[in-house]
């Protein structure tokens with residue numbers, strides 16, 4: 001289906017998120033949409049998929065003007081969207097989720113639907129269990145389910161908003177294969193991303209947004225520096241690796257075992273020193289999350305001892321860890337990090353351990369302004385967090401981490417951030433390491449990020465933990481092998 | 492300019508809600524074969540017709556305000572404190588108990604009254620703490636826990652009135668033996684109103700307003716109410732804060748019960764809470780977290796309650812008409828809020 005956007009304009013109060021955007025996408029194309037955080041990518045996609053309405057502008061599908069008032073309208077016209085932040089998934093079975101929202105018979109024939117579901121997923125080599133519960137699926141599997149569901153509903157245009165941020169390298173390969181197949185079938189794919197290499201690999205065309213405007217389009221072969229220049233309006237230089245000077249012990253694990261209903265980890269021993277960055281690599285659900293959460297005190301280990309700054313905190317709760325300088329940044333921003341309905345300023349007040357009974361709102365305003373400037377957040381002190389773009393919510397999370405911290409634990413610290421912000425945020429984190437002597441443990445599904453910023457790496461596979469690897473002498477290939485479960489005999 | 496425009500539309504919608512409620516109630520009146528205008532006139536005259544009537548409204552207003560301000564706190568924490576009726580009742584029971592013990596002592600009446608009112612607050616807080624404990628440690632939803640505790644409180648009142656605290660001779664539904672006038676909160680001559688209850692209600696509103704708007708406690712409570720998980724990660728001890736909100740609300744409810752005993756009935760009666768807890772839930776829903784609005788809205792609801800008292804005498808109408816109007820008002824405000832959201836969305840899209 002050919003998609004044409006003509007003069008799309010959308011403002012939120014003083015912010016112009018989309019400013020007179022013209023874009024034409026032919027059927028069978030994979031169209032990339034690039035742009036820095038807050039450029040207006042999600043807004044444009046939400047306009048096309050009916051989640052919000054444009055102030056001005058037309059949408060043409062196969063040359064016919066359509067008015068899309070709701071996601072249901074959109075899917076009726078054949079436009080479906082996968083969101084940047086996966087919307088709430090109720091505790092349903094895969095097959096129930098698949099059926100839900102589909103028009104037609106009130107009581108569908110379960111057997112028939114399962115057969116159709118399996119037939120559909122076979123086309124793309126997905127192996128979802130129709131009877132599994134959705135909340136037990138990984139982000140990548142939920143994404144697969146959502147794609148199948150939209151196709152089942154008759155989507156001809158598939159919009160994916162930053163689909164590669166939360167999934168494993170393997171799942172990414174599969175996703176790309178799927179998208180190529182769909183494009184070959186004549187479907188229109190719109191792929192929103194920050195990751196230039198993803199766009200380079202996949203997209204037939206690229207459109208770049210900056211500050212709400214369409215600033216250019218490109219076709220292969222892409223020139224990366226040109227794209228970066230278009231996205232940010234300037235040249236961005238990439239830093240090299242730095243070596244670290246390890247300090248005293250920040251975190252020490254002695255034969256720690258951790259368990260949940262799915263797996264058992266350990267016993268693991270680890271010594272993380274001040275100013276050290278340790279990356280945790282592995283496919284989603286390999287145990288790295290469990291491990292990280294145990295280090296925050298959210299999960300109690302079943303055996304072993306944990307020392308923070310030499311102090312034994314074994315079996316203590318999250319808040320005790322926090323008081324001892326352990327700060328934690330979760331991945332699901334809206335569920336575990338931010339409070340919808342509260343403003344940026346209120347968040348900064350909440351995250352600080354100030355004494356006294358009354359809030360000094362004037363002081364808070366100042367602090368909020370400083371943090372907003374310091375972390376380059378596009379928002380005002382009184383903006384509610386849900387009105388920020390995904391990347392800006394991420395910066396807010398980073399800004400909320402308490403200082404000084406002796407140990408910083410992060411899940412996907414730069415998920416959803418554009419390249420420039422990623423560089424900037426890591427420079428801030430590195431600065432914390434060297435100035436405040438914090439040690440960092442972080443999870444990332446981006447192997448390049450792990451190799452680039454860690455000093456040592458722990459690889460997780462099905463609950464097994466590798467000995468710490470020296471990042472400088474590890475290659476992407478080695479890491480990829482280990483993540484996939486090969487080469488473990490060497491340990 | 493833009494802001495002004497939105498304010499005007501807001502006011503228009505609020506007026507619309509009132510009109511809708513009036514329309515609905517009028518319909519009920521017509522169906523019940525009663526003259527609507529006459530009924531409204533009686534409601535008005537019955538509540539604002541004379542100084543005496545107006546002070547009667549204030550008598551009802553003070554405990555209603557106390558219950559509502561308490562509920563603002565639990566609402567902020569995202570909790571439905573249905574158990575407030577029982578908390579008011581327990582406040583009344585504790586107050587009565589202390590007055591009974593001390594009434595024959597030689598302590599000065601002011602001291603006795605102060606002690607009695609304070610223990611009323613403790614009683615309410617205790618009852619609320621039980622609901623809170625059931626929720627945080629037993630996993631019992633506060634709505635069910637609260638309902639259960641309400642039943643227990645009612646049963647306890649009846650048992651006391653017909654058992655250990657019964658009037659000399661025989662227990663009766665009219666309650667326990669009234670206290671001597673020295674143990675009443677001082678009243679304005681020839682009126683039922685004690686100025687003290689009004690002062691206490693206004694002071695409570697101011698305190699809660701400041702607590703919710705200007706303190707760390709209020710802000711953290713709001714965060715807990717909006718997203719408990721994130722609040723915990725941000726470092727807020729969530730269950731302690733929920734418990735604290737129950738305690739504050741319970742103490743205010745207990746204070747309402749103490750006022751009912753010391754300033755209104757001067758004894759313990761079976762329905763000592765007068766339903767102000769449930770009515771307070773309506774008011775709290777209506778004002779939607781804006782503490783200052785409780786003052787006029789609670790006054791209006793109290794006026795409806797008092798104004799409807801004479802309906803059965805004058806018009807042979809049941810006094811539950813005020814309940815119909817109050818319920819209709821809450822429903823229509825909720826409906827109008829939904830319409831308003833849609834309208835604003837449409838307006839934004841057009842602009």
Ligand SMILES: Nc1ncnc2c1ncn2[C@@H]1O[C@H](COP(=O)(O)OP(=O)(O)OP(=O)(O)O)[C@@H](O)[C@H]1O
Nearest residue numbers: 012017037038039040041042043387388389390391
């Ligand atoms: N509901 C909203 N209310 C107010 N402002 C909004 C709202 N949604 C988006 N914005 C603003 O519009 C601008 C564009 O946001 P959008 O989400 O489209 O950015 P994006 O390009 O998707 O960024 P990111 O890469 O960070 O996800 C931002 O400045 C954002 O703050």
Ligand SMILES: [Mg+2]
Nearest residue numbers: 042084389390
């Ligand atoms: Mg976005």
